[in-house]
Amino acid sequence: MRIDVFTLFPAIFEPVLAASILGRARTRGLVGIETHDIREWATGRHRTVDDTPYGGGAGMVMMAPPIVHAVESVVTASDEPSPPVVVLSASGRPFDQPMARRFAALSQLVLVCGHYEGIDQRAVDILGAEEISIGDYVLTGGELAAMVVVDAVVRLIPGVIDEGSIAEESFEDELLEYPHYTRPASFRGREIPPVLLSGHHANIAAWRRERATERTAERRPDLLRRRP
Numbered sequence: 001m002r003i004d005v006f007t008l009f010p011a012i013f014e015p016v017l018a019a020s021i022l023g024r025a026r027t028r029g030l031v032g033i034e035t036h037d038i039r040e041w042a043t044g045r046h047r048t049v050d051d052t053p054y055g056g057g058a059g060m061v062m063m064a065p066p067i068v069h070a071v072e073s074v075v076t077a078s079d080e081p082s083p084p085v086v087v088l089s090a091s092g093r094p095f096d097q098p099m100a101r102r103f104a105a106l107s108q109l110v111l112v113c114g115h116y117e118g119i120d121q122r123a124v125d126i127l128g129a130e131e132i133s134i135g136d137y138v139l140t141g142g143e144l145a146a147m148v149v150v151d152a153v154v155r156l157i158p159g160v161i162d163e164g165s166i167a168e169e170s171f172e173d174e175l176l177e178y179p180h181y182t183r184p185a186s187f188r189g190r191e192i193p194p195v196l197l198s199g200h201h202a203n204i205a206a207w208r209r210e211r212a213t214e215r216t217a218e219r220r221p222d223l224l225r226r227r228p
């Protein structure tokens with residue numbers, strides 16, 4: 001899979017993309033991730049990428065031409081069919097695990113990070129982009145949001161992590177994951193649940209299922225209501 005990220009701040013990405021599971025997935029050639037500085041497509045002496053909003057109001061808006069030219073010159077010229085373009089936006093559709101699975105099945109994905117008050121709507125419309133939000137809060141820029149999406153997607157690419165770990169994770173089967181325990185068996189007077197030491201696989205599976213259901217009912221009843 002190839003992921004192209006368009007941003008005004010490419011330097012933010014490298015430490016995250018080089019570390020841990022993402023870094024290993026890149027080294028092993030399971031995913032190629034490239035960042036592109038939108039400012040390189042800005043024109044004029046000052047390479048301006050933003051301007052005041054039409055209609056007035058506070059803040060600056062990212063101009064459409066540098067974004068559209070950047071995405072078109074890097075991606076659509078060489079790729080057939082053109083890959084989906086995703087714009088990170090607080091007012092986008094909520095990003096969730098099914099969406100992460102959908103993106104992980106693609107051979108290419110394009111992410112565009114906004115900044116300031118956001119980006120000129122015509123850039124979104126011309127690129128036919130899908131706007132997505134990583135949660136009901138406002139970030140300074142789309143960079144952290146894009147890294148969240150990249151991380152959630154890349155770990156679902158076959159071979160990146162153990163398939164078994166994914167199958168039992170939160171949001172699979174509309175349940176949050178059960179609690180985990182590891183050594184030592186006793187810590188500050190707290191013992192691990194005895195069933196986990198029983199070696200009885202069916203009982204352990206049933207206990208985990210109960211804890212997962214209990215936790216989901218308490219913290220995320222909306223997920224349980226979504227179950228078939």
Ligand SMILES: C[S@@+](CC[C@H](N)C(=O)[O-])C[C@H]1O[C@@H](n2cnc3c(N)ncnc32)[C@H](O)[C@@H]1O
Nearest residue numbers: 088089090114117118133134138139141142145
């Ligand atoms: C300060 S925000 C703009 C917020 C915008 N004026 C609004 O009220 O919806 C700047 C950029 O951060 C990114 N951003 C902020 N919150 C986000 C969220 N919850 N999910 C995804 N991207 C977000 C977007 O790329 C956005 O263009």
